[in-house]
Amino acid sequence: DAGVIQSPRHEVTEMGQEVTLRCKPISGHNSLFWYRQTMMRGLELLIYFNNNVPIDDSGMPEDRFSAKMPNASFSTLKIQPSEPRDSAVYFCASSFNRRNSPLHFGNGTRLTVT
Amino acid sequence: AQSVTQLDSHVSVSEGTPVLLRCNYSSSYSPSLFWYVQHPNKGLQLLLKYTSAATLVKGINGFEAEFKKSETSFHLTKPSAHMSDAAEYFCVVSDDTGKLIFGQGTTLQVKP
Numbered sequence: 001d002a003g004v005i006q007s008p009r010h011e012v013t014e015m016g017q018e019v020t021l022r023c024k025p026i027s028g029h030n031s032l033f034w035y036r037q038t039m040m041r042g043l044e045l046l047i048y049f050n051n052n053v054p055i056d057d058s059g060m061p062e063d064r065f066s067a068k069m070p071n072a073s074f075s076t077l078k079i080q081p082s083e084p085r086d087s088a089v090y091f092c093a094s095s096f097n098r099r100n101s102p103l104h105f106g107n108g109t110r111l112t113v114t
Numbered sequence: 115a116q117s118v119t120q121l122d123s124h125v126s127v128s129e130g131t132p133v134l135l136r137c138n139y140s141s142s143y144s145p146s147l148f149w150y151v152q153h154p155n156k157g158l159q160l161l162l163k164y165t166s167a168a169t170l171v172k173g174i175n176g177f178e179a180e181f182k183k184s185e186t187s188f189h190l191t192k193p194s195a196h197m198s199d200a201a202e203y204f205c206v207v208s209d210d211t212g213k214l215i216f217g218q219g220t221t222l223q224v225k226p
Contacts, residue, residue, distance in 0.1 A: 004157070043158075043204070043216045056213070091157055099212045100146045100165045105157030 004106035006092050012112045018080040021109045024073055025094030033103065034067055034077050035091040043091075049075065050097050082113045116141045116209040120217040128225050133177075133192040135220045137205030140186065146208040147188045149179055152219075153201045161203075164188065175199070200224045 005024040013019055025032050033048040047057040052069045060067070064083070069075040079086055089110050093103040121136040139145055146165045150158040162173025169181040175198075179190045188205060205217040 042218050045213070048213075093157070100163065100208060102148065102160040102163060103150075103158070103214065105159070107155070107157045 004092055004094050004104050006090075006106035006109050008109060009107065010110045010112075012114065013082055014114055015083055016081045017113075018078065019082045019086075019111060019113075021077040021090050021092075021111070023075045023077070023092030023106060025075070025092070026104055027073065028096070029094035029104070030072065030097045031095045031101075032069060032075050033093040033095075034075070035093065036088045037091060037108070038088045046077070079111075082111075084113045087111055087113050116145060116207045116215055118147075118205050118207045118215055118217040120203075120205050120220050122220050123218065124221045124223070126223040126225060127195045129197055130194050133190070133195045133199065133222065135190040135203050135205075135222065137188045137190065137217060138186050139188060139205070139207045141207060143210065147179075147181065148206040148208070148214070149173065149177070149188075149190050150204045150206060150216075151201050152204065158204060161190070195222075195224045197224050197226065 007022045030051050034046040036044045046059045047067045049069045067077045089108045091105050091108045093105045095101040095103045117140045119138045144166050148163045149161040151161050152158045161177050162171045164171045164181045172178045177192045179188050181188055202219045202221050204219050206214050
Protein backbone atom coordinates (compact mmCIF):
# COMPACT_ATOMS: atom_id res chain seq x y z
CA ASP A 1 0.00 0.00 0.00
CA ALA A 2 1.25 3.49 -0.81
CA GLY A 3 0.19 4.84 2.56
CA VAL A 4 -1.63 8.10 3.14
CA ILE A 5 -0.88 10.50 0.32
CA GLN A 6 -0.98 14.24 0.80
CA SER A 7 -0.53 16.99 -1.74
CA PRO A 8 1.10 19.35 -2.17
CA ARG A 9 4.15 18.74 0.04
CA HIS A 10 4.85 22.45 0.23
CA GLU A 11 2.59 25.42 -0.36
CA VAL A 12 3.61 29.05 -0.25
CA THR A 13 0.87 31.62 -0.69
CA GLU A 14 0.06 35.21 0.08
CA MET A 15 -2.28 36.36 2.78
CA GLY A 16 -5.86 36.43 1.60
CA GLN A 17 -5.49 33.65 -0.94
CA GLU A 18 -7.44 30.40 -0.85
CA VAL A 19 -5.48 27.27 -0.02
CA THR A 20 -6.63 23.70 -0.62
CA LEU A 21 -4.83 20.72 0.87
CA ARG A 22 -5.57 17.23 -0.37
CA CYS A 23 -5.47 13.78 1.15
CA LYS A 24 -5.92 10.25 -0.10
CA PRO A 25 -6.32 7.81 2.80
CA ILE A 26 -5.24 4.19 2.85
CA SER A 27 -7.71 2.04 0.95
CA GLY A 28 -10.12 0.31 3.33
CA HIS A 29 -9.65 2.79 6.16
CA ASN A 30 -12.93 4.42 7.12
CA SER A 31 -11.72 7.11 9.53
CA LEU A 32 -9.82 10.18 8.41
CA PHE A 33 -8.23 12.89 10.51
CA TRP A 34 -6.76 16.33 9.80
CA TYR A 35 -4.09 17.61 12.20
CA ARG A 36 -2.08 20.81 12.35
CA GLN A 37 1.43 20.92 13.83
CA THR A 38 3.22 24.05 15.01
CA MET A 39 6.12 24.66 17.35
CA MET A 40 3.93 26.67 19.69
CA ARG A 41 0.93 24.39 20.00
CA GLY A 42 2.26 20.99 18.95
CA LEU A 43 -0.12 18.61 17.22
CA GLU A 44 -3.77 19.71 17.13
CA LEU A 45 -6.70 17.68 15.84
CA LEU A 46 -8.75 19.86 13.50
CA ILE A 47 -11.48 17.51 12.34
CA TYR A 48 -12.18 13.84 11.79
CA PHE A 49 -14.51 11.82 9.62
CA ASN A 50 -16.02 8.36 9.99
CA ASN A 51 -17.38 6.81 6.80
CA ASN A 52 -17.05 10.17 5.03
CA VAL A 53 -19.18 11.97 7.64
CA PRO A 54 -17.65 14.72 9.83
CA ILE A 55 -17.86 13.57 13.44
CA ASP A 56 -16.00 16.23 15.38
CA ASP A 57 -14.90 19.57 13.96
CA SER A 58 -14.44 21.30 17.29
CA GLY A 59 -10.76 21.73 16.55
CA MET A 60 -11.30 23.80 13.42
CA PRO A 61 -9.93 27.22 14.35
CA GLU A 62 -12.57 29.38 12.71
CA ASP A 63 -14.92 29.68 9.79
CA ARG A 64 -12.06 30.27 7.41
CA PHE A 65 -11.31 26.57 7.67
CA SER A 66 -13.48 23.93 6.04
CA ALA A 67 -13.03 20.24 5.28
CA LYS A 68 -14.84 17.85 3.01
CA MET A 69 -14.76 14.16 2.27
CA PRO A 70 -16.82 13.55 -0.86
CA ASN A 71 -15.89 9.87 -1.00
CA ALA A 72 -13.90 7.24 0.86
CA SER A 73 -10.70 7.92 -1.06
CA PHE A 74 -10.40 11.70 -0.96
CA SER A 75 -10.56 14.60 1.46
CA THR A 76 -9.75 18.29 1.29
CA LEU A 77 -8.95 20.95 3.86
CA LYS A 78 -9.56 24.47 2.63
CA ILE A 79 -8.50 27.77 4.14
CA GLN A 80 -10.17 30.88 2.75
CA PRO A 81 -8.87 33.50 3.19
CA SER A 82 -5.48 32.40 4.47
CA GLU A 83 -3.53 34.35 7.10
CA PRO A 84 0.14 34.23 8.18
CA ARG A 85 -0.83 32.56 11.47
CA ASP A 86 -2.12 29.59 9.47
CA SER A 87 1.47 28.72 8.59
CA ALA A 88 2.06 25.19 9.88
CA VAL A 89 2.45 21.60 8.77
CA TYR A 90 -0.91 19.97 8.11
CA PHE A 91 -1.16 16.21 8.44
CA CYS A 92 -3.80 13.84 7.24
CA ALA A 93 -4.14 10.45 8.91
CA SER A 94 -6.40 7.47 8.39
CA SER A 95 -7.35 4.36 10.33
CA PHE A 96 -9.98 1.67 10.67
CA ASN A 97 -12.99 2.80 12.64
CA ARG A 98 -12.17 0.54 15.58
CA ARG A 99 -11.15 1.51 19.05
CA ASN A 100 -7.36 1.48 19.42
CA SER A 101 -6.79 1.19 15.71
CA PRO A 102 -3.53 3.06 15.08
CA LEU A 103 -3.35 6.11 12.88
CA HIS A 104 -1.37 6.10 9.67
CA PHE A 105 -0.05 9.55 8.84
CA GLY A 106 0.82 11.15 5.55
CA ASN A 107 4.04 13.12 5.16
CA GLY A 108 2.23 16.40 5.63
CA THR A 109 1.84 19.65 3.75
CA ARG A 110 4.04 22.51 4.89
CA LEU A 111 2.03 25.70 4.44
CA THR A 112 3.64 29.11 4.48
CA VAL A 113 1.42 32.18 4.27
CA THR A 114 3.28 35.42 3.68
CA ALA B 115 -10.55 13.49 31.33
CA GLN B 116 -7.58 11.80 29.75
CA SER B 117 -4.27 13.56 29.42
CA VAL B 118 -0.64 12.73 28.81
CA THR B 119 2.54 14.44 29.98
CA GLN B 120 5.94 13.91 28.48
CA LEU B 121 8.37 14.79 31.19
CA ASP B 122 11.30 15.82 29.00
CA SER B 123 11.12 18.09 25.99
CA HIS B 124 14.65 17.14 24.94
CA VAL B 125 16.82 14.07 25.63
CA SER B 126 20.40 13.66 24.48
CA VAL B 127 22.26 10.33 24.53
CA SER B 128 25.40 8.92 23.03
CA GLU B 129 25.22 6.27 20.36
CA GLY B 130 25.19 2.81 21.93
CA THR B 131 23.83 3.97 25.30
CA PRO B 132 20.32 3.33 26.64
CA VAL B 133 17.35 5.53 25.81
CA LEU B 134 14.62 6.47 28.28
CA LEU B 135 11.76 8.74 27.24
CA ARG B 136 9.30 9.38 30.04
CA CYS B 137 5.54 9.62 29.81
CA ASN B 138 2.86 9.90 32.47
CA TYR B 139 -0.84 9.65 31.75
CA SER B 140 -4.07 10.51 33.43
CA SER B 141 -7.14 8.41 32.72
CA SER B 142 -10.38 7.61 34.47
CA TYR B 143 -10.41 4.08 33.11
CA SER B 144 -8.01 1.52 31.70
CA PRO B 145 -6.36 3.48 28.92
CA SER B 146 -4.96 2.62 25.55
CA LEU B 147 -1.50 4.10 25.11
CA PHE B 148 0.74 4.57 22.12
CA TRP B 149 4.17 5.84 21.19
CA TYR B 150 4.69 7.47 17.81
CA VAL B 151 7.94 8.65 16.21
CA GLN B 152 8.36 11.53 13.78
CA HIS B 153 11.49 11.88 11.70
CA PRO B 154 12.26 15.27 10.11
CA ASN B 155 9.87 16.25 7.32
CA LYS B 156 7.88 13.06 7.81
CA GLY B 157 4.54 12.08 9.27
CA LEU B 158 4.18 10.25 12.55
CA GLN B 159 4.77 6.50 12.60
CA LEU B 160 3.44 4.07 15.19
CA LEU B 161 6.19 2.55 17.35
CA LEU B 162 4.05 0.47 19.68
CA LYS B 163 0.72 0.33 21.50
CA TYR B 164 -0.65 -0.92 24.79
CA THR B 165 -4.25 -2.12 24.95
CA SER B 166 -4.55 -3.95 28.31
CA ALA B 167 -2.79 -7.13 27.27
CA ALA B 168 0.84 -7.62 28.35
CA THR B 169 2.22 -4.70 30.35
CA LEU B 170 5.57 -4.86 28.55
CA VAL B 171 5.03 -3.93 24.94
CA LYS B 172 7.61 -4.45 22.23
CA GLY B 173 7.66 -2.19 19.21
CA ILE B 174 9.61 -1.62 16.06
CA ASN B 175 13.32 -0.73 15.88
CA GLY B 176 14.11 -2.32 19.25
CA PHE B 177 11.93 -0.01 21.31
CA GLU B 178 9.70 -1.19 24.13
CA ALA B 179 7.50 0.39 26.77
CA GLU B 180 6.17 -0.78 30.10
CA PHE B 181 2.71 0.08 31.36
CA LYS B 182 2.81 0.73 35.12
CA LYS B 183 -0.64 1.41 36.47
CA SER B 184 0.58 2.19 40.00
CA GLU B 185 2.83 4.91 38.63
CA THR B 186 0.51 5.96 35.76
CA SER B 187 3.54 5.74 33.51
CA PHE B 188 4.32 4.41 30.06
CA HIS B 189 8.01 5.10 29.54
CA LEU B 190 9.72 4.25 26.27
CA THR B 191 13.10 2.51 26.35
CA LYS B 192 15.73 1.09 24.06
CA PRO B 193 18.89 -0.68 25.25
CA SER B 194 21.25 0.88 22.72
CA ALA B 195 20.66 4.07 20.76
CA HIS B 196 21.42 4.30 17.09
CA MET B 197 22.02 7.48 15.11
CA SER B 198 18.86 6.78 13.12
CA ASP B 199 16.80 6.99 16.32
CA ALA B 200 17.21 10.77 16.39
CA ALA B 201 13.66 12.06 16.00
CA GLU B 202 10.63 13.46 17.83
CA TYR B 203 8.70 10.99 19.98
CA PHE B 204 5.07 11.36 21.03
CA CYS B 205 3.26 9.59 23.83
CA VAL B 206 -0.45 9.27 23.12
CA VAL B 207 -3.49 8.25 25.15
CA SER B 208 -6.87 7.34 23.74
CA ASP B 209 -9.89 8.97 25.35
CA ASP B 210 -13.19 7.20 25.95
CA THR B 211 -14.45 8.09 22.47
CA GLY B 212 -11.33 6.65 20.86
CA LYS B 213 -9.91 10.07 20.06
CA LEU B 214 -6.14 10.30 20.46
CA ILE B 215 -4.59 12.85 22.79
CA PHE B 216 -0.97 13.64 21.96
CA GLY B 217 1.75 14.70 24.34
CA GLN B 218 3.93 17.67 23.51
CA GLY B 219 6.72 15.49 22.22
CA THR B 220 10.31 14.68 23.21
CA THR B 221 13.18 15.40 20.88
CA LEU B 222 15.80 12.66 21.02
CA GLN B 223 19.31 13.65 20.03
CA VAL B 224 21.88 10.90 19.47
CA LYS B 225 25.52 11.93 19.59
CA PRO B 226 28.23 9.91 17.86
